[in-house]
Amino acid sequence: xxxxxxxxxxxxxxxxxxxxLYKAAEKVRDAGFSKWDxxxxxxxxxxDAAMGLKRSILPWFVFFGGITGTATAFTLAYVTQxxxxxxxxxxxxxxxxxxxxxxxxxxxxxxxxxxxxxLFGLLGLxxxxxxxxxxxxxxxxxxxxxxxxxxxxEARDEKFSPQGTRDLLANIGGENIELVxxxxx
Amino acid sequence: xxxxxxxxxxAINGDHLDKSKxxxxxxxxxxxxxxxxxxxxxxxxxxxxxxxxxxxAYSWVFAYYFFLTLSIGGVFWTLLHNVSNSGWGxxxxxxxxxxxxxxxxxxxxxxxxxxxxxxxxLFEWMNIHREAGSGSVKEHLHHSDHLLYNKHWFMNIPFxxxxxxxxxIGLSAVIYFLRKLSTTQDTDPNPxxxxxxxxxxxxxxxxxxxxxxxxxxxxxxxxxxxxKWFSTMWGVYxxxxxxxxxxxxxxxxxxxxxxxxxxxxxxxPEHFHIMGKLMFAFTTFWAYIAFSQYFLIxxxxxxxxxxxxxxxxxxxxxxxxxxxxxLHFVVPFVVLLQAWLKKNPKYLSIVAIYxxxxxxxxxxxxxxxxxxxxxxxxxxxxxxxxxxxxPGAFWGDILAFVTLGAAFIFILLRALxxxxxxxxxxxxxxxxxxxxx
Numbered sequence: 001x002x003x004x005x006x007x008x009x010x011x012x013x014x015x016x017x018x019x020x021l022y023k024a025a026e027k028v029r030d031a032g033f034s035k036w037d038x039x040x041x042x043x044x045x046x047x048d049a050a051m052g053l054k055r056s057i058l059p060w061f062v063f064f065g066g067i068t069g070t071a072t073a074f075t076l077a078y079v080t081q082x083x084x085x086x087x088x089x090x091x092x093x094x095x096x097x098x099x100x101x102x103x104x105x106x107x108x109x110x111x112x113x114x115x116x117x118x119l120f121g122l123l124g125l126x127x128x129x130x131x132x133x134x135x136x137x138x139x140x141x142x143x144x145x146x147x148x149x150x151x152x153x154e155a156r157d158e159k160f161s162p163q164g165t166r167d168l169l170a171n172i173g174g175e176n177i178e179l180v181x182x183x184x185x
Numbered sequence: 186x187x188x189x190x191x192x193x194x195x196a197i198n199g200d201h202l203d204k205s206k207x208x209x210x211x212x213x214x215x216x217x218x219x220x221x222x223x224x225x226x227x228x229x230x231x232x233x234x235x236x237x238x239x240x241x242a243y244s245w246v247f248a249y250y251f252f253l254t255l256s257i258g259g260v261f262w263t264l265l266h267n268v269s270n271s272g273w274g275x276x277x278x279x280x281x282x283x284x285x286x287x288x289x290x291x292x293x294x295x296x297x298x299x300x301x302x303x304x305x306x307l308f309e310w311m312n313i314h315r316e317a318g319s320g321s322v323k324e325h326l327h328h329s330d331h332l333l334y335n336k337h338w339f340m341n342i343p344f345x346x347x348x349x350x351x352x353x354i355g356l357s358a359v360i361y362f363l364r365k366l367s368t369t370q371d372t373d374p375n376p377x378x379x380x381x382x383x384x385x386x387x388x389x390x391x392x393x394x395x396x397x398x399x400x401x402x403x404x405x406x407x408x409x410x411x412x413k414w415f416s417t418m419w420g421v422y423x424x425x426x427x428x429x430x431x432x433x434x435x436x437x438x439x440x441x442x443x444x445x446x447x448x449x450x451x452x453x454p455e456h457f458h459i460m461g462k463l464m465f466a467f468t469t470f471w472a473y474i475a476f477s478q479y480f481l482i483x484x485x486x487x488x489x490x491x492x493x494x495x496x497x498x499x500x501x502x503x504x505x506x507x508x509x510x511x512l513h514f515v516v517p518f519v520v521l522l523q524a525w526l527k528k529n530p531k532y533l534s535i536v537a538i539y540x541x542x543x544x545x546x547x548x549x550x551x552x553x554x555x556x557x558x559x560x561x562x563x564x565x566x567x568x569x570x571x572x573x574x575x576p577g578a579f580w581g582d583i584l585a586f587v588t589l590g591a592a593f594i595f596i597l598l599r600a601l602x603x604x605x606x607x608x609x610x611x612x613x614x615x616x617x618x619x620x621x622x
Contacts, residue, residue, distance in 0.1 A: 045621045090486055100484075
C-alpha cells in the first residue's frame with residue numbers, strides 16, 4: 001500500500017454570471033494575486049483590465065516580424081532581379097528604381113511574416129499546444145465551455161494560503177469552491 | 186473607462202455649444218472668407234488681368250476640391266455609421282453630420298467653374314467643343330480631335346452641367362435629410378427607434394449618390410484638366426484621401442469640443458482609439474490605392490496614361506511626389522501603430538493636423554503641375570512658355586486656400602452651434618458612451 005501524493009494546483013470557484021465574474025476579478029486583482037486566471041464560455045469585454053493584465057508584448061514581435069518580411073522580400077527581389085539575373089522588361093531599369101515591381105512581393109511577405117509571427121508568437125506566449133491541463137481534473141470545469149464562469153487561483157502564487165484564499169473566493173461570491181489536485185499517472 | 190455611464194449622465198436637453206464663445210472666430214473667418222471670395226471672383230473673371238485669371242483658376246480648383254473632399258467625407262462617415270448599424274460612434278455621429286452638412290455650402294464655391302471665363306483655362310476639351318460654334322459639335326470633333334469624338338457621350342458641355350447640378354443637389358439632399366432626421370430626435374419626447382431604422386434604410390441607396398459624387402467630381406474637375414489622361418483608380422484614390430482627412434477633421438473637432446468641456450461622459454479615449462484606427466486604416470488604404478494606380482501605369486507604359494506621372498515625376502515636382510510616399514504613408518503609418526497615441530486626443534490631433542497638411546500637398550500635386558503646361562500651351566504670350574511651374578502663381582494658391590479654409594471653418598462652426606453636439610436621445614447613446622475596444 002502506498003500513499004499517493006498529489007500536487008495541489010489551486011482553488012477553482014464558479015461565479016453566477018459574467019458580471020459577477022468581472023467584479024470578482026477586480027477583487028482578486030486588488031488582493032494582489034498574480035498567478036490566476038478567468039475561464040468563460042465567451043470573451044468578456046474589459047475583463048483584461050479587471051484582471052489587471054498588462055498589454056501583450058505580441059505586437060512588438062509582429063512589428064519586427066513584418067519588418068523582417070519586408071527586408072527579406074526586398075533582398076530576394078533585388079538580388080535575383082538586379083544583381084544575379086537582370087531582366088529587362090519594356091526598357092524598365094534594372095537598378096534600385098525597379099522598386100515598384102518589388103512592392104507586391106514586399107507587401108505580401110510583410111503580411112506573411114506578420115501572420116506567422118502572430119500565430120507562432122501567440123502559441124508560444126499562451127504555451128499551446130499542450131497535452132493536458134491540471135484544471136481538467138475538476139469535474140465541473142468542462143462547463144467553462146458551456147455556461148460556467150470560473151476563477152482559478154494557483155497554489156504557486158505567493159499570496160496563496162489554503163484557508164485565506166478559500167475565504168476570499170467565498171467572500172467575493174464564488175460557489176462550488178474546489179481544491180484542484182493534479183492527477184497522478 | 187472611469188465609470189459606467191448611465192442615463193443620469195446624459196444631458197436631457199442636449200449639449201449645446203456656447204455661441205458667444207465662438208462668435209469671434211466665426212466673425213473673423215466670415216470676414217476673411219467674404220473678402221477672399223470677392224477678390225477671388227474679381228480675379229476669376231479677369232479684373233486683375235488674364236495672367237492672374239488663368240493661374241488663379243487652378244488655385245481655385247485646388248482649394249475648392251481640397252475642402253470638398255473633407256465635406257464629402259463627412260457625408261461618407263454619416264452614411265457608413267448608419268448603414269453599418271454601428272453603435273460605437275453614436276456619440277460622435279453629430280460631428281460626422283455637421284461636417285457633412287458643410288457640403289452644400291462648400292459646393293457652391295464651385296459655381297465659377299460653370300463659366301467659360303474660368304473653365305476655358307482648366308478644361309481644354311470645352312474649348313474644342315466650343316470651337317464648333319453653332320454647328321454640330323460631333324461633326325467638328327470628328328475632324329479636329331477623334332479622341333474627343335469618342336468621348337463625346339460623356340464629355341459634352343450639357344451633360345457636364347447636368348452632372349454638376351446632380352452632385353450639388355443629390356448629396357446636399359442626402360445630408361440635409363439625414364441630419365434633419367437626426368437632429369429632430371434631440372427634442373422628441375418619445376425618441377424611440379424608428380429614426381434609427383429609417384436612417385439605416387435611407388443610408389443604403391444614398392451611398393450610391395455619395396460614390397457617384399466623389400468619383401465623378403474627381404473625373405470632371407480634376408481628371409478633366411487633361412482630357413487625354415485617364416485612370417480608372419482615380420475615384421477610389423480621391424475617396425481614400427477624402428475618408429482619411431475627413432476623419433482627421435472629425436478627430437480635431439471632437440478633441441476641440443472635449444477641451445472646451447463638451448461631450449463629457451459620452452466620448453473618451455476609446456472613441457479616439459477607434460477614430461485613430463480608422464485614420465490608420467485609411468492611411469494604408471490611400472497608400473495601397475496610390476501605389477496601385479502608379480504601378481499599373483508604370484508597368485503598362487501607355488502614352489495616354491503615363492502623362493500624369495511624367496509631369497509630376499520630373500523636376501522639382503518629383504521631390505513632392507517622393508515626399509508623399511514617405512510623409513503621407515510611411516511616417517503616419519508607423520506613428521499611428523501606437524495604441525496609446527490613438528487614445529490620447531492631444532497626440533491624435535497633432536497627427537490629424539499633420540495628415541491634413543499632407544492632404545494639401547497631395548491635392549496641390551494633383552492640380553497645380555497641370556497649370557504651367559496647359560496655360561503655356563494655350564497662350565504663351567501671357568503665361569510664358571511651357572514650364573513646370575509658373576513663377577508668382579503660388580500667391581494665388583495661398584489666397585484661394587485661405588479663402589476656402591476660412592469659409593469652411595465658418596460653415597463648420599455655424600453647423601456645430603445649431604444643434605446639440607451629440608444625439609442625446611438616441612437609443613444607442615449609452616452603448617456608445619460605454620464603448621470598450
